Amino acid sequence: MGLAMLVLLPTFDPASPYAAATHHLLLISLWMAAGIFALVCFLVFYAIIRFRYRPGQGTPKRISGNRNLEIAWTVGPFLLLVYLFIATLHSMAGTDPSAKNAAPALTVIGHQWWWEVRYPDGVVTANEVHIPAGQRLLIRLEAADVIHDFWVPRLGRKMDMIPGKPNEMWIGASQPGVYQGSCSEYCGREHAWMRFKVVAQTPADYTAWLSQQAQLPPAPSSAEAEQGAKDFQQLTCANCHRIAGTAASSGVAGPDLTHVGSRLTLGAGRLINNPQNMREWLRSPETYKPGCYMPNLRLTPAQLDALTAYLEGLK
Numbered sequence: 001m002g003l004a005m006l007v008l009l010p011t012f013d014p015a016s017p018y019a020a021a022t023h024h025l026l027l028i029s030l031w032m033a034a035g036i037f038a039l040v041c042f043l044v045f046y047a048i049i050r051f052r053y054r055p056g057q058g059t060p061k062r063i064s065g066n067r068n069l070e071i072a073w074t075v076g077p078f079l080l081l082v083y084l085f086i087a088t089l090h091s092m093a094g095t096d097p098s099a100k101n102a103a104p105a106l107t108v109i110g111h112q113w114w115w116e117v118r119y120p121d122g123v124v125t126a127n128e129v130h131i132p133a134g135q136r137l138l139i140r141l142e143a144a145d146v147i148h149d150f151w152v153p154r155l156g157r158k159m160d161m162i163p164g165k166p167n168e169m170w171i172g173a174s175q176p177g178v179y180q181g182s183c184s185e186y187c188g189r190e191h192a193w194m195r196f197k198v199v200a201q202t203p204a205d206y207t208a209w210l211s212q213q214a215q216l217p218p219a220p221s222s223a224e225a226e227q228g229a230k231d232f233q234q235l236t237c238a239n240c241h242r243i244a245g246t247a248a249s250s251g252v253a254g255p256d257l258t259h260v261g262s263r264l265t266l267g268a269g270r271l272i273n274n275p276q277n278m279r280e281w282l283r284s285p286e287t288y289k290p291g292c293y294m295p296n297l298r299l300t301p302a303q304l305d306a307l308t309a310y311l312e313g314l315k
């Protein structure tokens with residue numbers, strides 16, 4: 001029960017008009033089902049008690065067919081279904097308003113097992129979708145390998161990410177806050193650790209965040225970080241990861257690390273982003289996400305320290 005409530009809670013706590021429309025339909029069908037359940041329970045117990053065997057009563061009268069009853073139990077459910085149908089159309093229109101003439105505000109691309117987030121002005125980040133609160137945004141959903149599914153229960157509906165067939169959906173958050181999302185289509189071994197956060201900010205904070213992400217990261221601020229920057233280019237990191245403003249400009253197999261130091265988590269929600277966890281991740285990615293596509297590069301302790309200092313400085 002406790003676990004079920006935990007799983008269900010976000011859908012019972014919508015934080016956008018799109019999630020509210022789903023929530024509304026959920027409540028209607030839940031109460032309807034609860035009412036029918038209560039009615040059936042009542043009738044069962046009523047029949048058990050009212051018509052129970054009593055000594056000396058003999059065989060009860062046989063009734064075959066009752067037109068009024070049959071009309072009632074045909075018309076009643078029919079009306080309920082018509083009501084549910086209308087409520088469903090209403091909720092569909094609410095979660096999925098027309099997107100004609102609207103351009104996607106950002107693109108999210110599902111990878112095994114992380115999320116790439118692209119903004120129109122060239123900003124690329126990972127596992128974290130920043131949006132301005134109080135606005136609605138059309139997002140474009142793509143997949144780089146297999147089918148994934150984008151779902152932030154408190155903010156909107158679920159939408160598949162299908163290779164070669166981009167989808168679009170509205171998302172928004174009425175209030176600033178951090179909202180949890182996850183992949184909702186089984187996509188392989190680390191599916192469970194394919195999580196992300198939607199960070200809804202005040203429009204001013206959002207604009208500040210976006211312009212900070214559009215800048216080049218600060219230069220290494222210590223000798224150790226300087227060494228880390230060299231290691232990054234010399235080891236194979238640059239084949240898979242991009243850091244804007246450096247020679248590592250084309251890696252796309254792994255998350256863009258230009259501003260990795262400013263992110264909340266590492267490994268799509270697997271670890272909180274702090275120097276200790278960064279070092280751990282680099283030491284042995286497979287310890288935290290067995291089967292993930294970042295190889296263990298058998299880094300020496302000195303390399304680990306240097307890379308950690310460098311990457312955590314990429315704010």
Ligand SMILES: [Cu+2]
Nearest residue numbers: 148183187194
């Ligand atoms: Cu997935």
